[in-house]
Every structure is written in C-alpha cells, then in structure tokens.
Amino acid sequence: MSVKEKIKVHVNGREVDVESGTPLGRIFELAGVENALGGRMGDRILDLQTPLYESGEVKPVYRNDPESLEILRHSLAHILAQALKELFGAEKVHLGIGPPTEEGFYYDVEVEGHRITEEDLPKIEAKMREIVERNYPIIRRELDRESALSLFDRLKEKYKIEIINRIPPDEPVTVYQQGDFVDLCRGPHLPSTGEAGAFKLTSVSGAYWMGRADQPQLTRIYGMAFWSEKELRQRIRFYEEAKKRDHRKLGRELEFFLIDDDVGAGLVLWLPRGAVYRKVLEDYWKEEHLRRGYSF
Numbered sequence: 207m208s209v210k211e212k213i214k215v216h217v218n219g220r221e222v223d224v225e226s227g228t229p230l231g232r233i234f235e236l237a238g239v240e241n242a243l244g245g246r247m248g249d250r251i252l253d254l255q256t257p258l259y260e261s262g263e264v265k266p267v268y269r270n271d272p273e274s275l276e277i278l279r280h281s282l283a284h285i286l287a288q289a290l291k292e293l294f295g296a297e298k299v300h301l302g303i304g305p306p307t308e309e310g311f312y313y314d315v316e317v318e319g320h321r322i323t324e325e326d327l328p329k330i331e332a333k334m335r336e337i338v339e340r341n342y343p344i345i346r347r348e349l350d351r352e353s354a355l356s357l358f359d360r361l362k363e364k365y366k367i368e369i370i371n372r373i374p375p376d377e378p379v380t381v382y383q384q385g386d387f388v389d390l391c392r393g394p395h396l397p398s399t400g401e402a403g404a405f406k407l408t409s410v411s412g413a414y415w416m417g418r419a420d421q422p423q424l425t426r427i428y429g430m431a432f433w434s435e436k437e438l439r440q441r442i443r444f445y446e447e448a449k450k451r452d453h454r455k456l457g458r459e460l461e462f463f464l465i466d467d468d469v470g471a472g473l474v475l476w477l478p479r480g481a482v483y484r485k486v487l488e489d490y491w492k493e494e495h496l497r498r499g500y501s502f
Contacts, residue, residue: 216263217245227257234266242266243274243401244394251276253394255346269433279306279431281344281396282334282405286313286429288387289333294320301389302365302415302424309441310405310430314413316365322425323467327407330427334405341400342384346393354379358390365415366390403433406442412472 210225217237224233230245231254244253245264251273252264267273283304291299294317302314315322322330349357351370358366369390370379382391384399396402407429415421432438449455457463462480469475476484492502 213258214261215258217266224258226259230254230256230258230264233258233264239266242268243396244277246273251394253277253346254397255395256393275432276306277394277396278403278433279311280304280391280394281399282402282429282431283311283313284344284382284384284387284389284391284395285334285337285399285402286311286330286407286427287315287389288337288384289330290315290317290427291387292337293330293333297362300365301363302413303369304389307428310408310428312426312428314415314424314426316422316424322410322427324410327410327427331405331407334407337385338399338402340385341398343398344395345383346395347381347383348378349381351375351379354381354390357381357388361388363390403431404435404438405429405431406438408442408445412467 210227212223213226213228215222215224215233215237217233217239220237222233222236224236230252234240234242234245234254242254244251244256244267246252246267247258247262247264251267252258258264267277283306287299287301287304290313298318298320300316300318302316304311304313351373354370355367358370366389373379379390380392381388382393382395383389407427409428411426411428412423413426414423430438430441432441454465457465457474457480460479461477462483463477464475465473466475495502
C-alpha cells in the first residue's frame with residue numbers, strides 16, 4: 207500500500223501535518239477551528255469538503271466575513287436550479303451556468319415548453335424555501351471524465367456536457383449533490399441547504415449560451431442574497447428606487463418607446479412621439495459632425 211504524501215497547512219498560526227487530499231474541514235478540526243464555513247487559500251475560496259493537495263496557509267472564513275457571501279450565493283444558485291427542476295420537470299429543465307454575483311446569484315436555464323417570466327418568481331422562490339427547510343446535506347464528489355459525461359447524458363444536461371468537454375484533462379471533474387439534485391460545479395458550497403441566509407429572486411432576462419449570439423438564448427434568473435433579512439431589505443429598497451428611473455418604465459410612461467419580450471428581448475419599439483425626439487437628436491448629431499469636418 208502506497209504512503210500518501212504529507213503536506214503542511216498553516217491555520218491561525220498553527221501548523222498541521224496531514225496527508226495530501228485531506229478535506230479542509232478535517233484540517234480545521236485538527237487545528238481547533240470551529241464554526242468556519244470554508245477557507246481562503248491564496249485567491250481561492252474553498253468549502254469544508256475541498257481536499258487540499260499542497261502545503262500553504264489557509265485563512266478560515268466565517269459567516270461574518272465578506273468571503274462567506276460567495277459560498278452562500280453559490281449554494282443558492284444550486285437551490286434555485288433544484289427548485290426549477292422540481293417545478294417544471296427534471297428532464298425539461300436544462301441548466302447552463304449559475305455563478306455568484308456581487309450581490310447575489312443567477313442561473314441560465316432552458317425550460318422546454320415554458321417561458322419563465324417574473325410572474326413565475328414567487329412560486330420558484332417558495333420552492334427554494336422549501337428546499338432550504340429540508341436541510342439537505344450538500345455533498346462534493348470527484349468523478350472521472352467518463353463517469354461525469356455518462357451522468358449528465360443520463361440527466362439530459364446538454365450544456366453541462368459541453369462544459370465537461372472543455373475542462374482540461376488534468377483537472378478533476380467535481381459535482382455537488384443535495385437530495386436527488388446533482389450539478390456540475392467546482393464549489394464552494396455550504397455544508398447544507400438549511401444554512402442558506404436571506405434571499406429574493408429579482409428579475410428575469412435573456413442570455414445567450416456562453417455569451418455568443420450564435421448560440422441558443424437561455425433564460426437568466428437573478429436573485430439577491432445576504433446573511434440577514436435587514437441587509438436584503440436595504441438592497442431591495444435601493445433597487446425599488448432605481449426601478450422608478452428605469453429606462454423601460456420611463457420610455458412607456460413618456461410614450462417614447464415600448465419593449466415587448468414577445469417581439470424580442472431588449473428590442474426597442476419606437477412610438478410616434480419617441481421617433482420624433484430620436485430624429486431631432488440624430489439630425490443634430492449629424493449636423494454637428496458635418497460642421498466639424500466629419501464625413502459619413
């Protein structure tokens with residue numbers, strides 16, 4: 207039996223000698239660290255299940271640390287994806303990517319036979335809260351490439367298969383599972399769904415797969431997430447004020463233009479009044495450029 211390589215991990219000024227591949231949570235136990243949600247090693251945020259293969263210093267990440275929000279928001283993206291599959295059918299929901307953002311998270315999805323709108327958000331959010339209440343353990347697994355491709359082919363996850371095929375051969379393929387839901391992901395994640403904080407789904411938009419116009423257009427569902435309801439309410443109030451000045455709302459109210467997702471997401475439909483203002487501005491723009499020696 208081969209002897210595993212030893213690594214030295216420094217945590218809060220203490221050196222811990224462990225075998226290469228030991229999960230971060232076990233290293234924290236040996237170092238006497240309690241109540242951490244994960245750790246920072248260099249510029250990487252790691253969850254407690256992530257194995258360490260090299261020596262170095264790890265800073266524990268606690269719930270009140272800014273880095274913990276990445277762990278929270280990444281987990282909520284997965285909870286959103288699981289909610290969609292439970293509501294609209296596991297084989298009809300095809301998942302794209304679901305990263306954390308500066309204030310929350312989003313997930314790009316394709317749903318067969320249903321166009322998700324903002325009217326769907328309350329029931330999706332309710333299903334997410336149900337999943338949080340179930341308090342599923344979130345389990346990390348490493349798969350070989352063949353097993354990963356077979357798994358996501360069985361799940362009819364065509365976009366995940368594309369991602370797996372782009373992962374370099376020397377990198378592991380990792381998945382996270384909560385209940386019956388499995389997703390391709392590098393992490394980091396919470397230990398369980400029950401540890402999720404305050405969240406709210408905020409909007410829906412269109413997004414091309416991989417950001418390319420020659421690829422299918424998916425539905426992007428946005429959410430906000432913080433640890434406390436107070437922080438969440440403050441940000442929601444900020445965005446409610448911003449919505450009052452939203453160009454789509456003002457365009458309709460001033461009878462300048464309309465935007466109708468049934469015609470085209472983000473496509474401006476000029477109304478007579480708005481068309482006049484647009485022509486005046488365009489004429490002025492052209493005259494000023496010609497006066498300064500530009501040609502068209």
